[in-house]
Amino acid sequence: MIWQQDEPKVIDEEMLHQAVEEQAPQGQAGKIAKGEGIKYSEVLHLQLDYKNILKIYHLCHFTSLTKLQLDNNVIERIEGLENLTNLVWLDLSFNNIKVIEGLDTLVNLQDLSLFNNCISVIENLAALQNLQILSLGNNAIAQLDNVIYLTQFKNLRTLNLTGNPICDEEKYKTFVTAYLPDLVYLDYRLLDEKTREMGFTRYQYAIEEMQHDELQEQQAMEAEKINNQKLQLHKDAFVEFLNGPQLFNSLFSDDPDAAKLALLPGMAALLESYEKEMEALCMQIFEEGLTQHAQRQATVESFYTVSREALAENQQKCAQIATDFKSSWRQTLVEIQQITDNEVLEDHISSCNEEINKLSETLMSLEVHLVDQLEDIIKDFERNITDMVGGFIENVQGIFAQCRDLENQHHENQLEIALATLEKVAKNELEEEMPDNVIMLFVDKDTVTNAVSASHDTHLLKIDNREDELLTRINSWRDGLLNSLHDKEVKRNRRRITEISNYISDLRIQLELPKNKQNFS
Template identity: 60%
Template sequence: MTSRLYDSIEPNVINEEMLQKAVEEQGPQEEAGQLAKKEGINFRDVKELQLDFRNILKIDNLWQFVNLTKLQLDNNIIEKIEALESLVNLVWLDLSFNNIEVIEGLEALIKLQDLSLYNNRISKIENLDTLQDLQIFSIGNNNIHNLENMIYLRKFKNLRTLNLSGNPVCDNEQYSMFIAAYLPDLVYLDFRLLDDNMREMALIKYQYAIEEMKQGEAVALAKQEELDAAEKEVAYHRAAYVEYLNGPFLFDSMYAEDPEASKLMYLPGVPDLVEMYKTKFVAICENLFEYGLKQHERREEEVKLFYECLNEALAENQEQGAKIMQAFEEKNSGALDVIQSLSDTQVTELKLAEYNEEISKLSETLMTLEMQLVDQLEEVIKDFERNIADLVSIFIENEQGLMAQCRDLENHHHEKLLETAINTLEKIVKSEFEEDMPDDVRMLFVDKDTIVNAVNASHDIHLLKIDNREDEIITKANNWASALIEKVHKDEIHRNRSRVMEINQYIDHLQGDVDNLDILEPIPGF
């Protein structure tokens, strides 16, 4: 439907030179703009960007524009929506008058409110699920034929303005009424207000179909909420390192990866033996699960308490610093004006020396206050680090104890199973075993080594599964503690550096005011 623009011009890809030029063109043109050009423009600071009418074929190199809120890419020859995933703050996007065939690549733009895909080659509205803030959607002059496709837009509860004019679907005589019925929150359709009369007629016409759809949506919503709740619960269990230990999951996984287990179940008494083993094994797993959740709560409480203490110390220090600076400013208010107005050189120099001394004392006081805070926080962080290490150590120690119980059960079960297997072999050798066996099971009893190897292989798989789960828990717990403490130390270093920089900048500002004083030179002869 759309003809390619600039047929005689070479297609472009968005590159650094094009972006720099576009930003400069759209920035301030006066003195501030010239200065920005000279010193260079940080793309991260750009909020709006116009790249229209530039014969762009491929979207690329926009990853630096992380704070962009408005992007114009209309009137180009773009064929694919791509490379926009870093523009997470985008609110307004214009891709009209291009050659796009598929709606895609917009998943990360969750803040998008206004989207124009007008005059492209799109045949289906899709892949917009994450754009729940969408309010204005223009997709006129495309190739959309299917009226049922409009039902997809019901999920966008904030959608108020929709433009579909120029699509084949608009030729359907039921078009406007269908839209009015299925999108009850829509205010404007194809630049016209949807009046109440149209809505009433539409609801009457599609009443039963919409009721049936609503029931289906309610069932789907309830199922999704159930899935979300289950996923949230598992995420919480995972944070405690005990996911899927509140049931037979670990036990079942041991047997799911054991090719010999199903064969050995044919041995007399083994099904009952396995069932008894499973009951005891699952009970230990559930104990570990409950213990893990309680320990997770203790760790979370310790973290919460630490940050409360940390923030309290920071707030107190900031308050003290603010009072010190306020006292300095109140004491020295107007001092520079007085110094500047003095005509006696000696008095001026004396006052300047006194004022500079005041600045030095202020700097020293603020730095001392900061060093006191550093020392205080160092002790707090050491205590926190020790507490976290103790909590993790205790958790791992008890977790290992419970896992050892699982291994003991497995070893005991293995002994019983091996005993049963050898007894069965003896009966087969003596022709005293009359029960039917599948051929692959009977093949295990050709000799003692074969059946013993099969039972041992099953045993090794079970132990490996237990060991791996134990190692996983230990690794995750230790990694969490290491990452947490590392972050605390890094945050404190960053805070300290920022604070020292703030103090220095404040002192430099005060010193700069002194340096900029216009001191009257003494007149010769006076």
């Protein structure tokens, strides 16, 4: 008799429902759970082994899952686990997986089994820094360098690689022990001190070199992080790349004749002086930007502090009023329920409605007062921030004007040198040798003048563009911030009015219940 294998399946709703029911609590607790319906988001353990599963689907709602068993299936890809961020234990053994992937969000995973699959490379596990147990036995891992990848897992204590081609290496055990010194169990066996000593002795220098490289890489990453943070600060201050020669260099980047004109006699000293003075002006803008940014941030933080204090004070008052009203309201409802005379009941309810009206007026008055208070705070902040931005813009525009003056002066000096060179070329009195493409500029006065003027126009355009960019961005920041504050306040006010209205409506409904009950009787 030939055994007929079932068709491969995908995880579907029917399979999940059945698995959850089978694994639900037994006895009376189980009956209650089934009666109320078991929510996938509350399931902690899920067993889906031996179900001939090919694809992992429909697990996104099991957000509380800590243990998932998917062993002994025909799964080819690790997928569909993105939402299972609380997983601690995952079993994917005895499947057909070729590549380790799809585990990036499982940052709480401690125990992972990929035993008996088709994996040849240990990779894509960097997010699993809490990993303590890793089983990769009976796969196709052949290179010892795969073990080095595991050095990043400082909590790894148990590793199984038995049944891989890697295990046939003579130095396998000492290599693993040397590179993973905190490992306690390897291939189901406790590592002894002798093996550890042999591994350390044999690979000491290689490991020290690796650790040195890792340290350098880490330092480089930290330096890059610091640089990125600094750059972000400079961008937030709208003065990035103004703390050096970057603007000066950009003037010549799209200037086709810049390199030629730089070869003219006397131009080297002129350019050196120009760069030095331009860089000094840029540093003024840069330092002014950082100073003003710090002051703006302090003003913004102060605004939020004052706003929070006003909100907290208002909330405290409203809460106290509601608490005082609630304590007497309960007694009022009890008294109303005991009244049997309709006329007396009507009078009592009318009196209570007046109290509700007073409460509504009080709460609405407090909200109106808060709106006025916050409006004044926002207006003061708007004036302050507008003045600060205006002052910064005025200072920056003054410095950029100096940059243009500097460029104008440079242009005049450059034109003077160019025309003097033209005269020497015409008289064949030029002492310095210049390339042919430079000599071509000195055909006549118009050619020289046009080249120098085009260069000048390019430089002015670059300065203007950098100024416009700075002003546009800081104005956009100011407008966006102020518009956001006004929008948030409008939304907050609407929410609060709705809350008060709903609260008052609920009180009126509570008041009408005894009346309706008596009418029904």
